[in-house]
Amino acid sequence: MEQEITQSSVKNEVWEWAKALLIAAVLVFVIRYFIFAPFIVDGPSMQPNFKTGERLIVNKIIYSIREPHRGEVVVFHAPEGKDYIKRVVGLPGDEVKVEGDVVSVNGKALEEKYIKYAVDEMQNNGGIYNTGPNFPNEMVQDGKVPEGSIFVMGDNRGNSKDGREIGYIAYDKVIGRADIIFWPIDNISLVKH
Known part of the structure; x- marks a missing residue:
């Protein structure tokens, strides 16, 4: 039972990190291509x-x-x-x-x-x-x-x-x-x- 809870919490943790990274990537894309751009x-x-x-x-x-x-x-x-x-x-x-x-x-x-x-x-x-x-x-x-x-x-x-x-x-x-x-x-x- 304890092993199931641990596996479930690991899956939830991985899923939360994946969502956070996806949101961050989308924000970077939107900011970089539509709002601000670097120039040298x-x-x-x-x-x-x-x-x-x-x-x-x-x-x-x-x-x-x-x-x-x-x-x-x-x-x-x-x-x-x-x-x-x-x-x-x-x-x-x-x-x-x-x-x-x-x-x-x-x-x-x-x-x-x-x-x-x-x-x-x-x-x-x-x-x-x-x-x-x-x-x-x-x-x-x-x-x-x-x-x-x-x-x-x-x-x-x-x-x-x-x-x-x-x-x-x-x-x-x-x-x-x-x-x-x-x-x-x-x-x-x-x-x-």
């Missing part, structure tokens, strides 16, 4: 704010609730079949113009606090920060952001393949918003938008 920064295009090798958590659900805002850092599927990280500069209907270090949206110079120090430092040394192409240009000739799309730029303007070359990014290509830097550990922080 690859390349210098977002310096000085993001560095190669940093690992981020991307909020995949936010743009199901609302559209991107100017200044947010987004991860998206680029036309080359690779995922890029860039900053939203232009929204649907905006007229975007880039001339040297000045980015204008609807005729007003954009205040870009996230790169102000780098721009000022370069200009104080007699150079310009944006050594990349101006916009519109021969690659993307229309400066008006179409409906359902955004215009993005890298923070490292002279070393970024961004909207000036690849054009506008449709909402359905946006994976999500970069929200947290979680690696390296000594650099854990919320992403400043």
Whole structure:
């Protein structure tokens, strides 16, 4: 009789563990594929704010609730079949113009606090920060952001393949918003938008 109780309690224990592991696996799957995703920064295009090798958590659900805002850092599927990280500069209907270090949206110079120090430092040394192409240009000739799309730029303007070359990014290509830097550990922080 005691052996039957022991076997029964072992079976119950195994069954409880199996259920707990199954629930955990389902939760991990749902969170990973529908709510958050990891992303590894690859390349210098977002310096000085993001560095190669940093690992981020991307909020995949936010743009199901609302559209991107100017200044947010987004991860998206680029036309080359690779995922890029860039900053939203232009929204649907905006007229975007880039001339040297000045980015204008609807005729007003954009205040870009996230790169102000780098721009000022370069200009104080007699150079310009944006050594990349101006916009519109021969690659993307229309400066008006179409409906359902955004215009993005890298923070490292002279070393970024961004909207000036690849054009506008449709909402359905946006994976999500970069929200947290979680690696390296000594650099854990919320992403400043």
